[in-house]
Structures are given as C-alpha cells and as structure tokens.
Amino acid sequence: xxxxxxxxxxxxxxxxxxxxxxxxxxxxxxxxxxxxxxxxxxxxxxxxxxxxxxxxxxxxxxxxxxxxxxxxxxxxxxxxxxxxxxxxxxxxxxxxxxxxxxxxxxxxxxxxxxxxxxxxxxxxxxxxxxxxxxxxxxxxxxxxxxxxxxxxxxxxxxxxxxxxxxxxxxxxxxxxxxxxxxxxxxxxxxxxxxxxxxxxxxxxxxxxxxxxxxxxxxxxxxxxxxxxxxxxxxxxxxxxxxxxxxxxxxxxxxxxxxxxxxxxxxxxxxxxxxxxxxxxxxxxxxxxxxxxxxxxxxxxxxxxxxxxxxxxxxxx
Amino acid sequence: xxxxxxxxxxxxxxxxxxxxxxxxxxxxxxxxxxxxxxxxxxxxxxxxxxxxxxxxxxxxxxxxxxxxxxxxxxxxxxxxxxxxxxxxxxxxxxxxxxxxxxxxxxxxxxxxxxxxxxxxxxxxxxxxxxxxxxxxxxxxxxxxxxxxxxxxxxxxxxxxxxxxxxxxxxxxxxxxxxxxxxxxxxxxxxxxxxxxxxxxxxxxxxxxxxxxxxxxxxxxxxxxxxxxxxxxxxxxxxxxxxxxxxxxxxxxxxxxxxxxxxxxxxxxxxxxxxxxxxxxxxxxxxxxxxxxxxxxxxxxxxxx
Amino acid sequence: xxxxxxxxxxxxxxxxxxxxxxxxxxxxxxxxxxxxxxxxxxxxxxxxxxxxxxxxxxxxxxxxxxxxxxxxxxxxxxxxxxxxxxxxxxxxxxxxxxxxxxxxxxxxxxxxxxxxxxxxxxxxxxxxxxxxxxxxxxxxxxxxxxxxxxxxxxxxxxxxxxxxxxxxxxxxxxxxxxxxxxxxxxxxxxxxxxxxxxxxxxxxxxxxxxxxxxxxxxxxxxxxxxxxxxxxxxxxxxxxxxxxxxxxxxxxxxxxxx
Ligand SMILES: Nc1ncnc2c1ncn2[C@@H]1O[C@H](COP(=O)(O)OP(=O)(O)OP(=O)(O)O)[C@@H](O)[C@H]1O
Ligand SMILES: [Mg+2]
Numbered sequence: 001x002x003x004x005x006x007x008x009x010x011x012x013x014x015x016x017x018x019x020x021x022x023x024x025x026x027x028x029x030x031x032x033x034x035x036x037x038x039x040x041x042x043x044x045x046x047x048x049x050x051x052x053x054x055x056x057x058x059x060x061x062x063x064x065x066x067x068x069x070x071x072x073x074x075x076x077x078x079x080x081x082x083x084x085x086x087x088x089x090x091x092x093x094x095x096x097x098x099x100x101x102x103x104x105x106x107x108x109x110x111x112x113x114x115x116x117x118x119x120x121x122x123x124x125x126x127x128x129x130x131x132x133x134x135x136x137x138x139x140x141x142x143x144x145x146x147x148x149x150x151x152x153x154x155x156x157x158x159x160x161x162x163x164x165x166x167x168x169x170x171x172x173x174x175x176x177x178x179x180x181x182x183x184x185x186x187x188x189x190x191x192x193x194x195x196x197x198x199x200x201x202x203x204x205x206x207x208x209x210x211x212x213x214x215x216x217x218x219x220x221x222x223x224x225x226x227x228x229x230x231x232x233x234x235x236x237x238x239x240x241x242x243x244x245x246x247x248x249x250x251x252x253x254x255x256x257x258x259x260x261x262x263x264x265x266x267x268x269x270x271x272x273x274x275x276x277x278x279x280x281x282x283x284x285x286x287x288x289x290x291x292x293x294x295x296x297x298x299x300x301x302x303x304x305x306x307x308x309x310x311x312x313x314x315x316x
Numbered sequence: 317x318x319x320x321x322x323x324x325x326x327x328x329x330x331x332x333x334x335x336x337x338x339x340x341x342x343x344x345x346x347x348x349x350x351x352x353x354x355x356x357x358x359x360x361x362x363x364x365x366x367x368x369x370x371x372x373x374x375x376x377x378x379x380x381x382x383x384x385x386x387x388x389x390x391x392x393x394x395x396x397x398x399x400x401x402x403x404x405x406x407x408x409x410x411x412x413x414x415x416x417x418x419x420x421x422x423x424x425x426x427x428x429x430x431x432x433x434x435x436x437x438x439x440x441x442x443x444x445x446x447x448x449x450x451x452x453x454x455x456x457x458x459x460x461x462x463x464x465x466x467x468x469x470x471x472x473x474x475x476x477x478x479x480x481x482x483x484x485x486x487x488x489x490x491x492x493x494x495x496x497x498x499x500x501x502x503x504x505x506x507x508x509x510x511x512x513x514x515x516x517x518x519x520x521x522x523x524x525x526x527x528x529x530x531x532x533x534x535x536x537x538x539x540x541x542x543x544x545x546x547x548x549x550x551x552x553x554x555x556x557x558x559x560x561x562x563x564x565x566x567x568x569x570x571x572x573x574x575x576x577x578x579x580x581x582x583x584x585x586x587x588x589x590x591x592x593x594x595x596x597x598x599x600x601x602x603x604x605x606x607x608x609x610x611x612x613x614x615x616x617x618x619x620x
Numbered sequence: 621x622x623x624x625x626x627x628x629x630x631x632x633x634x635x636x637x638x639x640x641x642x643x644x645x646x647x648x649x650x651x652x653x654x655x656x657x658x659x660x661x662x663x664x665x666x667x668x669x670x671x672x673x674x675x676x677x678x679x680x681x682x683x684x685x686x687x688x689x690x691x692x693x694x695x696x697x698x699x700x701x702x703x704x705x706x707x708x709x710x711x712x713x714x715x716x717x718x719x720x721x722x723x724x725x726x727x728x729x730x731x732x733x734x735x736x737x738x739x740x741x742x743x744x745x746x747x748x749x750x751x752x753x754x755x756x757x758x759x760x761x762x763x764x765x766x767x768x769x770x771x772x773x774x775x776x777x778x779x780x781x782x783x784x785x786x787x788x789x790x791x792x793x794x795x796x797x798x799x800x801x802x803x804x805x806x807x808x809x810x811x812x813x814x815x816x817x818x819x820x821x822x823x824x825x826x827x828x829x830x831x832x833x834x835x836x837x838x839x840x841x842x843x844x845x846x847x848x849x850x851x852x853x854x855x856x857x858x859x860x861x862x863x864x865x866x867x868x869x870x871x872x873x874x875x876x877x878x
Contacts, residue, residue, distance in 0.1 A: 067422050114605040120418050121354040122604050125553055129597035132550070136594045183735050190734030191727055191745070198710055198721045205708040208670060210696035210725025210788050223731060249546065253430060260423055289438045296430035303424040304412060617633060617673065 009312040029174055033167045041170045043282055045238070048173035049231060050274040054258040055180040055267070056227025061256065062265030063188060064220035065200030066116070067124040070131020071255050074225040076138060076247035077104045078232025083150040083242050084143060093156035097233050104229025105222050107134075112221035116214050131252055139244040149243025156237050169238045176234060177271075180227060184267050187223070196220055250292075257299050263309025272310055321460040326579040328463050332536065334575020335474035339529035340552035341559070341567035342481065343522030349498045349562035350518045353410060356425040358526055359549020360432035361402055363542060365527025366534040367436055369394035370447055382450040384469070391531045395524035402523025403516045411512075429549075436542040444541045447534035470532050477528060478568050481521065485564055494518055498562065547593065554600040560613025569611060574599070621684065623648040623792055623824050624669070624700075629678035631661075631668055631848075638664045639848040642678070646792065646841075651818055651825045653839040655832075655859075657868060661848040662828045663705055666794050670702050671695045683791060697725045701790035703781045705797050705828075711770040715761060715780050718769050719752040722787025755783040758821075759813065775806045779813075786817070793817065795827040799834050807834060814838050836860065844868070 011017055033041060053075060060068045081100040085091040091099075115126045138144040145151070155164045163169060187193050195216045198206035207213050236242050258277040263269025281291050302309065340362050347355045372390035373382065380386045409428050413421045455464035485491035493514045497504045505511050533548075534540045555574045559566025574596060581595050582588065609615050622645035631639040638661045646652045654662050667673040669680060671692035680688045687695050701722070710718050727748055733741035756762045759779040764772060769780055778798065785793055798814075799807050811834060817823050829835045835842065836856040844852040844859060846868040852859055859865055 061419070065417075065419055067419055069426070111601075115601070118604055118608060121422060122557075122608060124354070124422055125550070126601050126604055129550060129554075129600050133594050133597050133601075136591075140590050140594075186735045186737065187731060190731075190741070191724065191729050191748070192731055192734055194713075194717060194720060195724055197713060197717075198724075201710040201712065202708055204672065204692075205704070205710065206721065207692045208672075208696060208702055208704075208708075209721040209784065210693045211721065212691070212693045219731060253426070256423070256426075264419075289441060293431065293434040293438045296427060296434045300409065300424065300427040300431055303420060303427055304409065307416065307420045614634070 005312045026178070033170055038166055041166045043278060045166065045170045045173050047275055047278045048170075048177040049235065049238075050255070050258055050277050051177040051271050052173070052180045052227060052231045053255050054262075054270045054274045054277070055177075055184050056224045056231065057255050058224075058259045058264065058267075058270045059184065059187065059196075059227065060220050060224040061259050062270065063193060063196040063200070064217050065120075065196075066217060066220065067120060067127070068221075068224070069124050069128040069249070069252055069256070070111075070134070071127075071224070071228055072247040072249075072251040073131040073134035074104045074107060074228030075232040075235070075251070076134055076244075077107050077225075078229030079236040079242045079246075080138060080144055080150070080232075081229070082233040082236040083153050086237070087150055087153050088143070093154070093233075093237055094158075097230065100229045100233045101226050104225045104232070107229075108222040108225030109218065112218050112225075116217040116221065128249065128252075131247075131249060135244050135247050135249075138247065145243075147244060149241060149245075150236075151241040153236050153240045153242070155240065163237075169234075172234060173238075176231070181267055181271070188265075188267070192216070192219060257295065260299060261302060261309060263311035266309070266311045269309050269311030276310075318460070322583065323580075324458060324461045326583055327576070328461065328467065330576035330579035331471050331572065332467055332575070333579060334555075334572035335471050336529045336533055336536075336548065336571075337552050337555045337574050338568045338571025339474050339477065339525045339532075340548055341555035341571045342478070342564065343526045344553055344556040345559070345561055345564060345567040346494075346518050346522040348556070349564075350494060350515055351410075351414070353421060354425065354553075355410075355522075356422070356549070357405065357429040357432055358522070359545035359547075359552065360429045360436075361398055361523045361545070362526040362530040362533075362548060362552075363436065363540070363545030364401070364432060365394050365398045365524075365530030366447070366540045366544070367440075367445075367530075367542075368397050368527070369531035370445060370534060370540060372397075373447075373449075382448060384451070387449060387451075387531070387535055391528055394531055395527045398527035398530075399520040399524030402519045406516060406519045433542050433545065440542055442542060444539045447538055447540050449535055449538075451535065466535065470536055473532065474529070477525060481525070482564065484521075490514065490517060550600075551596055554596055554603070557600065557603055557608070557610050560610030563610070563612040566610055566612035622646060623683060624826070625679075625681040626669075627679045627681075629665070629668060629680065630676045631664055631673055632676050637848060639668065639675070639845075642845065642848070642850055644843045644850065644853065646824060646826050648791075648824055649818065649822065650840045651814065651827075651838050652841045652843070653835045654826065654828050654843050654845065655830070655835055656845040660845050662845065663796055664848075665845070666702060666796055666828065669695075669794065670700060693725065696788055696790075699789070699791035700794065701785035701788045701792070702794040703778075703785055703796055703798065705800070707774075707777055707781065709769045709777055709780055709784075711768075713769060714766050715756065715769050715772070716749075716752055716765040718780050719755055719765075719783045719787050720748055722755070722784045722789075723748045723752055726787075726789055752783075752787050755786045758786065758816075759783045775802050778802070782813070786821070786823075790823055792824045792826060795825065795829075797828055797830060799829055799831045807831065810834070811838055 032044060057068060057071045060066050078100040081103045082093065082096040085096045085099065086093055111130045115123055118126065139147050155162055157163065163172065195211050198211060199213050199216050203213050254277060258273035259270055261276055262271065262273030284291060287294060340358065343358050344355065347353055369390045372393050373386055376389055377386050380389060405428055409424055413424050451466045453464055455462055485494060493509050496509065497511055497514055501511055551574060555570035556567045558573055559570030577599065578592055578596055582592050624646040626645065627643050629639055629642040642665065654665060656662050664673060668675045671690050675688060679686060682698060682700060685698065687698060710721065727744050729741040729744050753762060753765065756765055759782050761776060761779055761783060769777060772780065799810055802810060814825055815838065818825055839856065841855060842859045843850060844865050851864045851868055852862045
C-alpha cells in the first residue's frame with residue numbers, strides 16, 4: 001500500500017504526466033453528457049458544485065489553517081442574495097453575481113475582521129455561532145421567506161438561451177469547478193499562498209518576519225467566502241428554491257469533511273474528497289440513516305490514522 | 317400578569333435553564349482547563365446522557381416506578397456509564413492527538429461529536445422520544461407565578477452537584493492535582509503525579525455532569541432528540557467563556573448568567589423567542605472579541 | 621543619536637517583575653551584546669523590542685521613531701529583524717521558501733496579481749527569488765536551497781534562520797543565543813559571519829549569548845543584566861573586571877576555578 005502510494009506520487013509528480021492526466025480528465029468531463037443518463041449528470045453536477053465549495057473552504061482550512069465551522073453561511077449569503085434579487089426585485093441573474101460576491105466578501109470581512117486574532121479553538125466556535133446566526137436570520141426574516149424559504153427563482157439565460165436542463169447546469173458547474181481549481185492553484189503558488197503557509201506553520205515566526213497575520217488570514221477568509229458566495233448564486237438558480245435547512249451546521253461539516261478526507265491544502269485531494277462526498281451516499285443508498293454515521297466514523301479514522309488525507313503528501 | 321409576575325416567572329425559567337447550562341459548561345471548562353482541548357463532543361455527551369438515562373429508566377421503571385426514585389437511580393447509573401464513555405473517548409481519540417497540530421485535534425473532536433449524534437440518530441431514526449415520568453404538576457404559587465416541585469428539585473439538584481464538585485476540586489488531593497496539572501503538566505509528572513489518571517478523572521467528572529444535565533433536561537422538557545446536544549453545547553461553551561474558560565466557579569456563574577440573560581432578553585420588545593439563539597450566539601461572539609478572558613478568567617501572555 | 625535607545629523599560633507578568641528600569645542603547649554600525657545569567661530577562665528584552673511582549677513602562681526609540689506598543693510585523697518592517705532562542709523555522713517548507721518569508725514585507729503582490737499572474741507580479745517573484753538566493757549564498761546555504769528545512773543539520777537550520785532574518789533587509793539584527801548548540805568549528809564560522817554581516821552589509825547587530833569567549837571577541841559594547849536590572853555596561857575589558865558582574869554571573873565559575 002505504502003509502496004503503491006509512493007510509486008503513484010512519483011509518477012504524478014512528473015510535470016509531463018501531470019499535464020496529460022489533467023487533459024484526459026478534462027476530456028472525460030467534457031464528453032460525459034454524451035454517454036451519461038440524466039441521473040448520472042445530476043450526480044456529477046453535484047460533484048462539481050461540491051468541488052467548488054470544498055476548494056473554497058480549503059483556502060481557509062487547508063491553506064491558512066483556520067477551522068471554519070460556519071462555511072455554509074457564505075454559501076447561504078450568495079444563494080439568498082441571488083434568490084431575493086431575482087425573485088423579488090427582478091434583477092438579472094448575471095448582475096446578482098457581483099453583488100453576491102460583494103455581500104459574501106463583506107460577511108467574511110465582518111466576521112473575520114474582529115475574530116481572526118482569536119485563538120484557533122475560539123475561532124472555530126465563533127464561526128459555528130456565526131453560521132447558526134445567519135441560518136436563523138434567514139429563517140426569521142420575511143424577505144428571505146422564513147422557514148419555507150424562497151421558491152420560483154427564475155432560471156437564467158445567456159445570449160437569449162435559457163439554461164434549464166440538467167446538461168446546461170452540468171457544464172456551468174464544470175466550468176465553475178475548473179475555475180475554482182485554477183484560482184486555488186494560482187493563489188497557492190504565490191506570495192499570498194506562501195504567507196498562508198507561514199502563518200499556518202508558525203504564527204509568531206511569521207509575524208516576526210513582518211507578516212501581518214490578521215491581514216493574511218482575512219484574505220483567506222474573504223476569498224473563501226467569495227468561493228462560497230458564487231457557488232451559492234448558481235445553486236439558487238439551479239434548484240429554483242432555497243430554504244434555511246440547506247444551510248444547517250451539517251452542511252458546513254459536510255464541506256469540511258470533503259476537505260479533510262482528500263487532504264487539506266492539496267487541490268487534487270480536495271477534489272477527490274468532494275467526489276467521495278457526493279458519490280458515497282449515492283453508492284450506499286441502502287445504508288439509509290446509517291450513512292452519516294459511516295461518514296463520521298471514516299472521518300474519525302482518517303484523523304487518527306492518516307491526518308494528511310487520502311492524497312499522498314509531496315515528497316522532497 | 318403584572319410586571320413583577322413576569323419578572324419572577326422569567327427568573328424561575330432563567331434559573332432552570334441556567335443550571336443546565338452551568339452543568340454542561342463545567343465539563344467544557346474542566347477539560348479545557350486541564351488539557352486545553354475544546355471538546356466539541358461535550359454537548360453530544362449530554363445528549364447521550366439523556367438517552368442512556370432514558371433506556372435505564374425504562375428498564376428500571378417496572379420495579380421502582382417512574383418517579384423520583386427511578387429518575388435518581390437512572391441518573392446515577394447514566395452518569396457513571398456516560399462518564400466512563402467519556403474516558404474511553406479521551407483514550408481512543410484524544411490521547412493520540414495531543415502532540416498533533418491544534419487544527420487536527422479540533423477536527424478530531426468534531427468527528428467524535430459527529431459519530432455520537434449520527435450514531436444516536438441512526439438508532440432512533442431521528443425521532444423524538446417521549447421521556448415519560450410520573451412527576452406530576454404540583455407546585456407552589458408565588459403571587460400569580462406557579463413553580464412546580466420538579467423545577468425546584470432540578471435547580472436544587474444541580475446546585476448540590478456543583479457544591480460537591482467545588483468541594484472535590486478544592487478540598488481533596490485529587491482536586492489539588494487537577495489544579496496543578498492545569499498549571500504545569502510536566503512539573504506534575506516530575507513530582508510523581510499520575511497525570512494520565514487525573515486527566516481521565518477530569519473527563520469522567522466533566523462528562524458525568526453533562527450526562528446529569530441531559531437527564532434533567534429530559535425530565536424537564538419531557539422529550540429527547542439526537543440533536544439536543546448541539547445548541548446546548550454551543551450555549552454551554554458561551555457560558556464557560558462568559559465566566560472565563562478554565563475557571564470552575566466561572567462556569568457556574570456564566571451558566572446562570574446566560575440562562576437569566578436569555579430568559580429576560582427574550583422579554584425585550586421586538587426580540588421574540590425566535591431570536592433567542594441569535595441573541596446568545598451574538599453575546600458569544602461579542603464576548604470573545606472584546607473580553608475573551610471572561611469574568612473570572614486570567615490573562616495569560618504566551619511564552620515565546 | 622543611537623540606532624536603538626531604550627529608557628526606563630519595565631515588564632511584569634502578574635506581579636513578577638521581569639525587567640526593571642532598563643536603560644541602554646545600541647550605536648548604528650556596532651556589534652553589541654546583552655548578557656546575564658539564566659532567567660535574567662534577556663529574551664524578554666528582545667520580545668519587548670520586537671513587540672511580542674507589551675512593556676509595562678518605558679520608551680523604545682528605534683531609528684528615530686518610537687516603536688513601543690507597535691505590532692511585531694510593523695517593527696520588522698521598520699528594519700528590526702530577529703532570530704529565536706529555540707529554532708522557529710517553517711519546518712515543512714524548503715530552505716528557500718523559509719527565506720522568502722523574510723521578503724514578504726518588502727513585496728506587495730496581492731490575490732488579483734497572483735490569479736492573473738500579471739507582469740508586475742512575475743517580476744516581483746523573480747526579484748524575491750533572486751534576493752533570497754543571495755541571502756542564502758551569504759550564509760553559505762545556496763546549495764541546499766530546495767531541501768526541506770527540518771531535514772538540515774542543526775547548525776545549518778540556525779543559518780537558515782539568519783538568512784531569513786537578512787531577507788527582511790534589516791538595519792538592526794537581534795540574535796538570541798546564536799551559538800547555542802553549535803560545535804567549535806561552527807562557532808568560529810559564526811564569529812566570521814557576524815562580522816561580515818556588519819562590515820559587508822552594514823547591519824547593526826545586537827546579540828544575546830552565554831558563550832563568553834564569543835561575546836568578548838565580537839562585541840564592542842556589552843550590557844549585563846541580572847534579575848531584569850542593568851548591573852554593568854562597557855567594553856569587554858571593563859565587563860571582565862567588573863566586580864558586580866563577577867559576583868552575579870562569573871562568580872559561580874570563579875568558584876569552580878578555585
Ligand atoms: N510569558 C511569560 N509569562 C510569565 N513569565 C515569563 C514569560 N516570559 C518570561 N517569563 C519569565 O521571565 C523571566 C526571564 O525570562 P527570559 O526568558 O527573558 O530569560 P533569559 O534571560 O532569556 O534566560 P535564558 O538565558 O535561560 O534564555 C523568567 O523568570 C521567566 O520565567
Ligand atoms: Mg533567553
């Protein structure tokens with residue numbers, strides 16, 4: 001097993017091999033709709049959707065090393081912004097995206113600004129509380145549709161062509177997922193990405209090197225929030241209905257599970273985590289209510305025996 | 317009802333709520349104080365306590381009935397069982413993680429919490445269970461306010477538990493060892509204190525207090541549910557932080573304070589009960605931002 | 621005016637007075653030392669200077685500006701760099717990446733630049749790379765730049781910390797016990813390195829050290845503290861003959877000699 005994983009990681013670490021793998025995978029993803037049933041497409045669309053969410057949370061947890069237990073809140077902010085603006089104010093869907101980006105970034109800023117200097121366990125609790133607050137607000141306000149949420153959100157059109165079939169959304173979410181991978185990759189391999197890693201490994205040493213740790217963490221938090229917000233916008237129009245129950249604590253935990261499962265901080269790992277997240281319940285439908293229990297046990301075992309996740313660590 | 321009556325009623329509600337919070341907060345604070353671990357699973361152990369108590373009570377009730385005797389017996393048994401389970405969790409999940417990065421420990425604790433509530437959910441099919449007791453609804457009238465004996469006994473019982481805990485921590489050798497370990501684990505080891513044993517004991521006590529609160533809550537509300545530990549876990553953590561995390565009197569104070577704040581807070585016009593949780597989570601966030609050391613906590617400057 | 625001037629500095633933790641009314645200065649372009657017995661409060665002085673501890677009283681003037689109660693990262697940006705008594709490297713990162721952390725405060729590319737890989741961003745990355753390699757070359761570690769930092773020998777890890785501090789382009793470099801854990805040969809190299817940093821790079825050096833031979837050899841000015849109080853100040857000869865210092869510090873060694 002260990003042998004296999006070293007061979008695998010060696011093979012993958014060659015630049016040429018990596019490029020060809022990526023192209024093959026992209027090709028498969030592009031042509032999947034030609035062969036797949038609608039059910040298959042539905043599942044795969046969900047996968048791409050979770051890839052985006054998990055990559056967003058990965059910026060916070062994997063890159064900056066901050067535990068965020070209320071990530072669904074940003075996803076909610078995006079979904080509700082689009083939902084409210086399109087269904088109640090008749091705003092064009094595409095216009096709501098920049099607004100939702102602004103709103104989720106603001107939400108990230110408001111909650112992150114004062115709390116990111118807290119110790120890591122306090123931060124985890126604050127984010128958990130924040131996630132609950134956002135959900136409860138959505139539940140209690142009238143404009144958000146209360147407990148039953150918003151329904152009848154209009155499907156968007158592009159150049160007069162309405163997106164209304166699952167295959168359309170398949171491609172939309174595929175593009176989003178690829179974009180999310182690209183942005184994550186670029187960020188990880190940049191000055192900011194390095195700063196995240198310094199802060200994650202030793203905050204004091206990073207600070208002594210002249211790195212403003214709060215600012216660096218805030219970047220991670222806000223960028224992660226934007227990922228979640230954008231995913232939320234498209235989620236709202238795909239489902240055409242949203243309700244506060246979608247954004248419960250369990251949703252945040254599920255996204256976190258995807259990040260941890262594949263390997264925090266590693267893009268391929270997180271993508272695999274998102275796949276596992278969506279495919280596992282589909283494959284094991286018979287498990288019923290035991291499903292989440294099995295998930296939880298898997299997560300515990302991963303933390304205890306392989307905290308770096310499924311994806312092999314980089315060697316040197 | 318006059319304004320006095322309302323205030324009195326809210327005082328009673330707040331005290332009951334607050335004593336549950338305080339019992340759960342104690343476990344948080346004790347574990348945090350001794351090994352600096354935020355035990356996310358603590359609220360779920362409270363939930364587990366009420367379920368175990370429920371099972372024991374339904375086994376015992378044919379013999380000793382569903383009244384105080386039965387409840388007391390099942391409470392003691394459930395405290396022991398869940399307390400031991402808490403120690404088991406500590407051994408399996410937390411001991412191997414103590415030298416790991418903080419993030420990993422937090423996620424592990426979260427995973428334990430998920431295992432617990434999903435486990436109970438799977439066994440109960442996510443249903444509410446009716447926690448049946450024969451306690452009746454007698455009580456005393458104070459003006460227009462009616463307070464049942466059950467309510468009084470529950471508050472009394474939690475106060476007794478807290479007094480016992482206080483005496484244990486401050487008057488026994490074990491308690492002294494606990495306080496010493498919280499200050500300097502390595503020095504304690506050098507002094508020949510069996511640190512692992514004391515930590516296990518701390519988990520046992522903290523968890524069994526949560527279990528006690530769980531059964532009391534079952535008795536009081538009359539129904540139990542796999543997710544009941546989530547919100548109270550968060551609230552109890554808030555209570556522990558209000559009092560100053562790591563401080564035992566702080567947790568008691570914080571619990572009562574939060575209970576009272578909530579029950580009076582929801583009487584403020586425009587803040588209905590649907591905003592109750594938003595209100596207390598809001599307090600939590602503001603508190604952590606502006607006074608993370610709480611009322612009785614001490615500031616500590618991290619050594620470089 | 622001196623590069624660093626400290627007046628009336630005091631620090632206490634919950635009633636424990638760690639530093640009391642401390643006064644000293646470090647001249648621009650000099651090599652100065654801070655010595656004292658274990659627990660005298662030397663590292664605490666460094667932590668006050670670099671903003672990690674909050675002094676209870678006093679003034680710290682660095683390069684003509686007050687830096688008291690400033691955040692550590694701001695102080696570093698103003699030109700004060702430090703190493704730690706216990707190694708504080710970014711363990712899982714490469715040597716070069718470690719050193720790059722020092723350049724963070726001298727560069728500015730943000731997330732947009734990173735995502736779009738703008739021309740300015742790429743130019744900046746190239747500059748960071750080049751400067752950090754020069755720092756590594758200076759301390760003699762260029763050959764191992766792609767190794768993971770924690771896999772290096774202890775002495776080399778110390779030098780990574782130095783290169784990292786140099787990469788912040790400081791005016792004043794604070795070294796907390798640079799010779800601790802080094803063997804004889806490494807100590808000799810260290811003396812050379814300290815002098816080269818001052819002479820070739822023009823960086824002022826202020827160091828804490830227990831190795832008296834090294835302190836006497838490199839320092840032009842020595843400040844001695846005991847229980848957080850200054851007990852003596854002067855050049856190597858003066859310190860060696862100061863009765864208070866001998867009593868507080870070398871006293872124990874004298875017993876051994878006798
Ligand atoms: N964060 C802190 N909280 C409480 N006490 C502290 C803290 N930091 C340092 N001290 C105390 O201050 C005193 C001075 O410590 P410091 O580390 O500055 O000594 P030092 O001179 O560097 O010693 P050494 O030569 O052993 O490195 C010690 O008694 C230490 O216990
Ligand atoms: Mg020291």
